Amino acid sequence: MVDDATIDRVDAPPGGEDLLTLLHRGPLETPPWQAFLSRLQSQVGAEFCGMFFRQGDAHITDSTEISAGDPQLEDLMPQYKAGFHALDPVPYDSLAPGRVHALGEFIEPGNPLHARYLHEFLIPGRRQFQRIMRVTAPGGYNAVLVIWRGETDFSGDVDALLAGFAPHLAISLQLYSVIERERVHAGICGEAVRRLNFGWLRLDARGHVLDRDAQADHLLRHGDALRMGPGGRLQLRSAEASRRLNEALRDFASDPLARPRAVRLSDEPWLDMLLRPAGDHVLSGPARPVVTAYLHGDRQTGVSRIDQFVHLFGLTASEARLALAITRGRTIAEAAAELGISEQTARGYSKIAYGKTGARGQADLVRILLTSAASLA
Structure with missing residues (x-):
């Protein structure tokens, strides 16, 4: 040797x-x-x-x-x-x-x-x-x-x-x-995150996109709810979502400790956005990010997701439609109105869904559905 x-x-x-x-x-x-x-x-x-x-x-x-x-x-x-x-x-x-x-x-x-x-x-x-x-x-x-x-x-x-x-x-x-x-x-892990449809954006005080991950880039290029406007400014399809984004940009620029806030971007397919102050881990300068926007949504249409709930948990189509509405933040009353059924009927469907999924209540039902294998489809 x-x-x-x-x-x-x-x-x-x-x-x-x-x-x-x-x-x-x-x-x-x-x-x-x-x-x-x-x-x-x-x-x-x-x-x-x-x-x-x-x-x-x-x-x-x-x-x-x-x-x-x-x-x-x-x-x-x-x-x-x-x-x-x-x-x-x-x-x-x-x-x-x-x-x-x-x-x-x-x-x-x-x-x-x-x-x-x-x-x-x-x-x-x-x-x-x-x-x-x-x-x-x-x-x-x-x-x-x-x-x-x-x-x-x-x-x-x-x-x-x-x-x-x-x-x-x-x-x-x-x-x-x-x-x-x-x-x-x-x-x-990256594939799992992509299938869960998470993404993130970094915005300056004027709403210009300074940085983004691959998933957010895909949503900007191919989604309907948000896109890149002139000069790289983030533009939202919903007027209400745009108003809330502008409020957050203004508030976070003046108060880095402001509370995060959620913004619904689209119902079909479902997509929402959590806005948080960028915090202290940023560079100084005119392009300093003030907001980190976390995007989360559904890769599937509501019809596809309902079908998956039916097969995974044995729900009927009516029960699955109600369960999907609940996972998207609707109350029982709101879901009933959206589905065109009485609130009493909606509560009956919810109780059956609790039994079939093993949920102990509405919050537990949301957790079970959102963490099931259907979220990876």
Whole structure:
């Protein structure tokens, strides 16, 4: 094994970055470790350098490959996956982490399967001289580093170089696994937030949009209830909503501790907006935000949402229509008038809906409906 100083000494081209630096930077690249593999291929004179990533008990044929190689080199991965993988003698899953192996260690003289793999796959594909090293990381991540040539074997110096990289590659893989896990988690959470139809805007004292997230941007571009006017000023379709927004802009500009207020933007599909003072976490200047507007609405029409309540909770269409009205802030009396039924009938529907959903009252019914799987549809 060689130490870090040896790695730096072996691989420090004038004006360039050494292999160890590229290895450490690898998890931040797209694709990861591409620069490291390209430099390694050049430095050790390999025709191919590749990293094969797996998680859990995935088969080697299900690996994600990042590689650098001779562009004239034929891609034999389809042939490998189609059958030759069954002849591969390398026990990838049981390789000792951090140890460098030569392919020749696993080729058994006289074994007809190994002979076929060598003469029908490796030699024609210029892959008979290989070095293989496996590293692992918490969470079940495995990475196998493979380099190969077709004419001459690698020297002991190359073996020492790869072995010296092993602990660094293991740490780099662990960093990659953390980044990848957080990326997946963020993607799932982001999708859930999008499906809940949340968004936000930052407005200055004149109502100009200073910043927004992707969901708010989508609503501005494709919704009917709000849009960007001349100069980037937020414009609302409802005259009442515009009046309340202007009041909030004026009040929050003069009183950063003013109480938040809600504004209904649309009934079909439902969309409302919570206005809050921007607070102290803002920059000063003429474009200073004074209001953060949180947008929340329904991706579905009322008809679609009613149908989902019917299927999820066993409500009748009449009961589901009343339940939907209640989730949109209507009182029993208001909902009855909106649906054209008596208040007594509406109260009867509400009690049945409580029983079918397990709600203990009107507030609990709203909570259950708004947090059900229907909200993600």
